[in-house]
Amino acid sequence: MKIKGTAKGLLGTITMPGDKSISHRAVILGALAEGRTEISGFLRAGDCLNTLKNFKMMGLDYEEKKDRLIIKGKGLAGLQKPGKALDVGNSGTAFRLMTGVLAGQKFITKLTGDASIQKRPMQRVVEPLRKMGGRFSGESAPLIIFPGKLKGLSYESPVASAQVKSSLLLAGLYASGVTSVTEKILSRDHTERMFKLFGVKLKTDLLASGKYKVSLPAGQHKLRGGVKITVPGDLSSAAFFIVAALLVPGSKLTVKNVGVNPTRTGLLDILKKMGARLTLSNKKIVSGEPVADITAEHSALKGLEISGELTVRAIDELPVLAVAAALAKGRTVIKDAAELRVKESDRIKAVGEMLRAFAVPVEETADGLLITGNPGLRPEQNIKINTYYDHRIAMAAAVLALLNKKETTISDDKCIETSFPQFEETLRRVLK
Numbered sequence: 001m002k003i004k005g006t007a008k009g010l011l012g013t014i015t016m017p018g019d020k021s022i023s024h025r026a027v028i029l030g031a032l033a034e035g036r037t038e039i040s041g042f043l044r045a046g047d048c049l050n051t052l053k054n055f056k057m058m059g060l061d062y063e064e065k066k067d068r069l070i071i072k073g074k075g076l077a078g079l080q081k082p083g084k085a086l087d088v089g090n091s092g093t094a095f096r097l098m099t100g101v102l103a104g105q106k107f108i109t110k111l112t113g114d115a116s117i118q119k120r121p122m123q124r125v126v127e128p129l130r131k132m133g134g135r136f137s138g139e140s141a142p143l144i145i146f147p148g149k150l151k152g153l154s155y156e157s158p159v160a161s162a163q164v165k166s167s168l169l170l171a172g173l174y175a176s177g178v179t180s181v182t183e184k185i186l187s188r189d190h191t192e193r194m195f196k197l198f199g200v201k202l203k204t205d206l207l208a209s210g211k212y213k214v215s216l217p218a219g220q221h222k223l224r225g226g227v228k229i230t231v232p233g234d235l236s237s238a239a240f241f242i243v244a245a246l247l248v249p250g251s252k253l254t255v256k257n258v259g260v261n262p263t264r265t266g267l268l269d270i271l272k273k274m275g276a277r278l279t280l281s282n283k284k285i286v287s288g289e290p291v292a293d294i295t296a297e298h299s300a301l302k303g304l305e306i307s308g309e310l311t312v313r314a315i316d317e318l319p320v321l322a323v324a325a326a327l328a329k330g331r332t333v334i335k336d337a338a339e340l341r342v343k344e345s346d347r348i349k350a351v352g353e354m355l356r357a358f359a360v361p362v363e364e365t366a367d368g369l370l371i372t373g374n375p376g377l378r379p380e381q382n383i384k385i386n387t388y389y390d391h392r393i394a395m396a397a398a399v400l401a402l403l404n405k406k407e408t409t410i411s412d413d414k415c416i417e418t419s420f421p422q423f424e425e426t427l428r429r430v431l432k
């Protein structure tokens with residue numbers, strides 16, 4: 001993708017493709033349910049389409065009707081041995097959640113993914129799943145998963161990870177006894193919300209220690225059919241448009257029907273603290289998830305310290321928040337974000353390189369970034385950005401490119417298709 005930052009602003013009203021986390025979960029729970037699940041707004045992008053294909057290889061039947069995906073669930077015991085290895089492509093969420101499901105099957109499977117997946121840490125799910133009785137060939141992709149007889153586990157997760165939590169809760173559906181996961185900071189809770197839609201009872205507790213505990217009581221071995229899910233627009237995709245509108249003078253942009261689950265809205269809280277003019281309207285609950293329209297107007301931003309719970313609630317948006325920080329007055333410190341080192345790419349390194357290409361003073365630390373912003377940043381030179389084949393780096397670079405009057409070339413932008421195939425087209429539509 002090549003971008004010249006000559007726009008007079010981003011204007012209009014847009015919608016986003018469906019939420020990636022929720023789309024994965026809708027297919028997985030739908031496949032395990034007793035009967036039909038109707039999904040509207042399913043994200044038809046690389047990562048989630050791979051999940052659908054993988055379940056099809058295990059016997060899942062589905063139909064696509066306009067905006068709806070109708071899944072004919074197989075029940076918890078109804079999946080079949082796939083004819084070949086299951087491949088999640090670029091998706092860590094799919095890999096880790098499916099590991100939990102596959103650990104409870106009566107057949108052997110091989111689970112793999114692309115070069116990035118083969119480097120990412122999977123022992124964070126393999127280790128607790130082994131404690132539940134799961135049997136695996138190793139600790140990383142490709143992974144062979146052998147049939148196991150699972151029992152419940154009370155697990156204290158060392159990382160605030162929704163993928164770990166969800167993997168164990170999914171395995172818990174196949175286990176005897178109670179399965180519980182405790183975390184210091186509440187990670188995204190889409191699995192818990194969706195379990196409830198499928199009639200699975202969960203107990204969630206805020207402990208005296210301040211930790212969060214979610215428990216799946218014993219004997220929950222059935223997901224009901226007949227569930228209808230409307231997937232909200234993905235806030236992680238909207239983030240690029242929200243930040244672009246804040247940074248480019250003359251902008252006023254509304255993104256409609258975006259998921260604003262509080263475990264995901266660190267981006268909005270951080271931007272508001274930085275001085276962003278953001279308004280949320282039409283708030284409602286859809287399929288158990290809060291949804292709103294978000295309007296962003298060009299704003300003068302100031303630097304901020306981002307750490308702890310704010311970091312966790314904005315983990316996928318930190319690359320584009322670093323772009324906002326580059327144009328903010330003063331210093332921004334991003335801390336407690338070591339997880340960025342093991343995402344689709346090493347995002348601390350990739351963001352550091354991207355900002356340096358735009359002559360933004362930036363320091364990489366073990367768990368974050370120090371960025372010295374400049375509200376007047378307007379480079380006028382041809383710049384080339386290496387995306388490391390990471391969709392969120394590519395889209396964050398496109399936002400920064402809107403401030404460069406000359407041409408910015410973003411390499412390997414095909415990776416954007418994993419989460420947002422219509423990104424460039426949508427961007428060109430709102431640029432005036």
Ligand code: S3P
Pocket residue numbers: 020021022093160161162163164166187188315316339
């Ligand atoms: C996700 C959880 C997060 C997030 C990822 C999606 C999910 O990862 O970064 O993009 O859908 O559960 P971790 O669980 O590794 O924090």
